[in-house]
Amino acid sequence: xxxxxxVPDANEFWTPRRFLLVLVAVVLAVFPxxxxxxxxxxxxxxxxxxxPGTFYFQQSLAHGELPLWxxxxxxxxxxxxxxxxxxxxxxxxxxxxxxxxxxxxxxxHLILGGCGMYALxxxxxxxxxxxxxxxxxxxxxxxxxxxxxxxxxxxxxxxxPWVVLAVTAAWRHGGRWLxxxxxxSALQVLTGTPELTLLVWLFLAALWLxxxxxxxxxxxxxxxxxxxxxxxxxxxxMVQMLPFFDLLAHSQRDTNYDNHSRWAMPIWGWANLIVPLxxxxxxxxxxxxxxxxxxxxxxxxxxGVLALAFAGxxxxxxxMSLLIAATTLSCWVLALGEAGHxxxxxxxxxxxxxxxxxxVKFTTLTSFLVPLLAAWAIQKIQTNPDARTRRSVIFSxxxxxxxxxxxxxxxxxxxxxxxxxxxxxxxAITRVVLLLVLFAALLSLAKIKKPRTKVFIQFVALxxxxxxxxxxxxxxxxxxxSSVLAPGIWQAQRKAPPALGxxxxxxxxxxxxxxxxxxxxxxxLDFLGHRLAEWYNLNLLDSLPKVNxxxxxxxxxxxxxxxxxxxxxxxxxxxxxxxxxxxxxISDPANPAKWIARTNFxxxxxxxxxxxxxxxxxxxxxxxxxxxxPRTEVFLPESAxxxxxxxxxxxxxxxxxxxxxxxxxxxxxATEPSLVVLSQSYYHLWRAxxxxxxxSLLRANVAFQAVQVPAGKHEIKLIYRDQNLLIGxxxxxxxxxxxxxxxxRQPPLEKLDRANLSD
Numbered sequence: 001x002x003x004x005x006x007v008p009d010a011n012e013f014w015t016p017r018r019f020l021l022v023l024v025a026v027v028l029a030v031f032p033x034x035x036x037x038x039x040x041x042x043x044x045x046x047x048x049x050x051x052p053g054t055f056y057f058q059q060s061l062a063h064g065e066l067p068l069w070x071x072x073x074x075x076x077x078x079x080x081x082x083x084x085x086x087x088x089x090x091x092x093x094x095x096x097x098x099x100x101x102x103x104x105x106x107x108x109h110l111i112l113g114g115c116g117m118y119a120l121x122x123x124x125x126x127x128x129x130x131x132x133x134x135x136x137x138x139x140x141x142x143x144x145x146x147x148x149x150x151x152x153x154x155x156x157x158x159x160x161p162w163v164v165l166a167v168t169a170a171w172r173h174g175g176r177w178l179x180x181x182x183x184x185s186a187l188q189v190l191t192g193t194p195e196l197t198l199l200v201w202l203f204l205a206a207l208w209l210x211x212x213x214x215x216x217x218x219x220x221x222x223x224x225x226x227x228x229x230x231x232x233x234x235x236x237x238m239v240q241m242l243p244f245f246d247l248l249a250h251s252q253r254d255t256n257y258d259n260h261s262r263w264a265m266p267i268w269g270w271a272n273l274i275v276p277l278x279x280x281x282x283x284x285x286x287x288x289x290x291x292x293x294x295x296x297x298x299x300x301x302x303x304g305v306l307a308l309a310f311a312g313x314x315x316x317x318x319x320m321s322l323l324i325a326a327t328t329l330s331c332w333v334l335a336l337g338e339a340g341h342x343x344x345x346x347x348x349x350x351x352x353x354x355x356x357x358x359x360v361k362f363t364t365l366t367s368f369l370v371p372l373l374a375a376w377a378i379q380k381i382q383t384n385p386d387a388r389t390r391r392s393v394i395f396s397x398x399x400x401x402x403x404x405x406x407x408x409x410x411x412x413x414x415x416x417x418x419x420x421x422x423x424x425x426x427x428a429i430t431r432v433v434l435l436l437v438l439f440a441a442l443l444s445l446a447k448i449k450k451p452r453t454k455v456f457i458q459f460v461a462l463x464x465x466x467x468x469x470x471x472x473x474x475x476x477x478x479x480x481x482s483s484v485l486a487p488g489i490w491q492a493q494r495k496a497p498p499a500l501g502x503x504x505x506x507x508x509x510x511x512x513x514x515x516x517x518x519x520x521x522x523x524x525l526d527f528l529g530h531r532l533a534e535w536y537n538l539n540l541l542d543s544l545p546k547v548n549x550x551x552x553x554x555x556x557x558x559x560x561x562x563x564x565x566x567x568x569x570x571x572x573x574x575x576x577x578x579x580x581x582x583x584x585x586i587s588d589p590a591n592p593a594k595w596i597a598r599t600n601f602x603x604x605x606x607x608x609x610x611x612x613x614x615x616x617x618x619x620x621x622x623x624x625x626x627x628x629x630p631r632t633e634v635f636l637p638e639s640a641x642x643x644x645x646x647x648x649x650x651x652x653x654x655x656x657x658x659x660x661x662x663x664x665x666x667x668x669x670a671t672e673p674s675l676v677v678l679s680q681s682y683y684h685l686w687r688a689x690x691x692x693x694x695x696s697l698l699r700a701n702v703a704f705q706a707v708q709v710p711a712g713k714h715e716i717k718l719i720y721r722d723q724n725l726l727i728g729x730x731x732x733x734x735x736x737x738x739x740x741x742x743x744x745r746q747p748p749l750e751k752l753d754r755a756n757l758s759d
Contacts, residue, residue: 014128073549084192109158116161142298235735264337385446501659
């Protein structure tokens with residue numbers, strides 16, 4: 001394909017500006033209430049994880065604090081080291097009214113992705129309409145619509161086509177493209193979607209090899225340019241990546257994490273590319289899901305788009321089209337997980353893949369690849385409508401018509417227990433009808449001579465595409481009134497929420513399981529129930545410190561405790577553990593929305609306990625035992641025996657305690673050397689000081705903190721300091737400066753394109 005955009009026809013309707021206007025109009029028409037702030041995306045992680053985190057970030061900035069640490073979840077957990085927190089869009093959202101700003105920026109990223117696909121398709125040789133069709137197919141396919149429940153994936157998809165466009169231009173032409181490629185690549189990394197980012201770069205590597213072997217580029221100069229892009233992009237992301245890698249090394253995730261390929265595409269999952277509701281079940285709230293795969297509600301590319309992509313491979317028959325087709329098939333095989341056999345082989349070759357989860361994520365890249373293949377088919381239909389082209393397109397349409405009919409017949413003869421056969425059949429018939437109408441409209445374009453009529457038919461084709469994609473899975477993008485995310489629901493119910501450092505709320509294990517499998521039919525009532533239960537990260541909306549939570553990476557030692565309490569069948573804990581973690585309120589096991597007040601809980605910081613030395617397994621048994629008394633005993637690892645001189649319970653008074661986000665300060669008065677114990681998660685970046693002098697921070701009760709203080713009156717201070725962040729920020733600033741220098745010293749992009757055309 002031609003790497004430089006063709007000179008546009010003066011009579012062509014689908015210019016970049018018109019495409020943008022139409023795309024914006026369609027996005028606003030599809031999500032009008034969201035754009036106005038009347039409704040909000042809320043489903044799953046978008047409402048219970050992503051938005052509360054943004055709200056907490058906003059509140060922290062409003063109080064003049066940079067939240068390195070989040071003391072409100074998991075008894076304390078790193079915040080800004082979590083992947084995705086340093087994405088610039090998060091800062092913009094935090095500075096504007098919530099939840100409107102979050103939803104608005106999701107729509108902006110949809111538009112960004114559509115414009116990127118349009119620009120990439122044009123640069124790869126298609127006309128304006130083919131590029132526009134590609135942009136709409138990318139923005140509204142099943143993957144993109146499903147990702148509204150995982151908002152960082154919307155941002156990553158928005159940057160994806162720009163990364164491919166800029167990086168390929170950078171290794172071909174250099175110049176300012178080096179700076180652009182580095183910046184857009186860094187932005188995609190910062191969205192916090194490592195699986196999708198990795199897939200994009202593996203595809204780029206294959207694309208580079210294809211161009212190298214075809215003689216389009218030269219090895220040394222293209223490799224040097226690509227290396228510059230990679231180094232600069234990596235440098236820009238260091239403000240995020242250095243803290244993240246450090247957190248990853250001390251978190252619950254390793255290469256064996258989720259080793260059973262949970263949420264893989266089912267063995268029959270390819271059928272859903274053609275018949276979207278094939279073997280799907282209808283949830284009580286009106287959403288459609290595959291059996292045993294809940295990450296993406298859909299990865300349907302559009303039946304017409306898929307048929308056009310199949311024809312596009314045959315009609316183009318270029319190295320690039322074959323590469324894209326091969327990559328697409330590989331992703332669909334990998335998405336099958338263990339059943340596809342390729343995924344376990346990949347894990348053996350690259351063991352670190354085990355850090356990621358959910359093989360179905362491989363389908364995210366195909367949502368980008370399939371529309372590109374379809375664009376080439378449309379281009380051929382319009383510019384070279386000979387008999388061969390028409391036969392290829394008709395054959396492809398007929399083939400997928402036949403496959404769809406066969407799948408419907410098979411599903412009706414072999415239904416699964418929860419299949420909705422009538423709904424699946426009606427839905428499939430609609431897809432097939434739209435396929436036939438779409439192909440009829442596209443094939444008629446070559447015969448139409450009048451520009452206005454041609455543009456009208458093009459609009460009809462886009463309308464058919466949108467009708468297919470937007471109706472293929474009812475309920476795929478649920479919304480609720482924005483009021484469901486209003487903060488303060490706890491305060492509206494009770495007068496005395498637990499204060500930071502002096503109390504927490506705690507989900508009972510039974511309530512946690514009920515919330516995981518909620519079946520309330522009314523989505524708004526269901527979400528309200530989760531709000532009342534302060535489930536997942538929703539406690540952040542009410543500024544409530546909580547024992548557990550929902551953070552992607554948490555300290556590995558705390559995860560041992562959390563797994564025992566919440567996810568070990570038959571496990572239990574006594575009142576002593578609840579007292580130790582400052583559980584002022586605990587949810588009713590029979591009714592998660594009902595909270596039971598406790599009166600015997602301890603503050604987060606206590607002192608004077610007698611140390612006992614045990615390994616982690618013994619200590620975990622001890623702190624969950626019904627006889628555990630956190631007022632008199634604390635369990636330390638055997639490795640601490642030589643550094644602790646305290647041997648008995650002591651008298652130690654604590655006063656003037658202050659808990660901040662990134663530090664804890666208190667005064668203690670001990671009659672003899674004593675231990676000060678904090679039910680705050682142990683993490684290696686906390687440092688302890690007594691009267692300004694550095695002392696050892698001990699790991700206590702498996703996953704918490706302790707400090708030894710000498711006799712007398714002293715000030716103790718615990719400070720969270722992340723040197724990785726400071727070093728990473730310096731590298732990021734330096735890398736951005738280099739990009740600025742490249743931009744200022746290199747010729748404009750138009751000169752590069754003209755030079756390429758003259759060659």
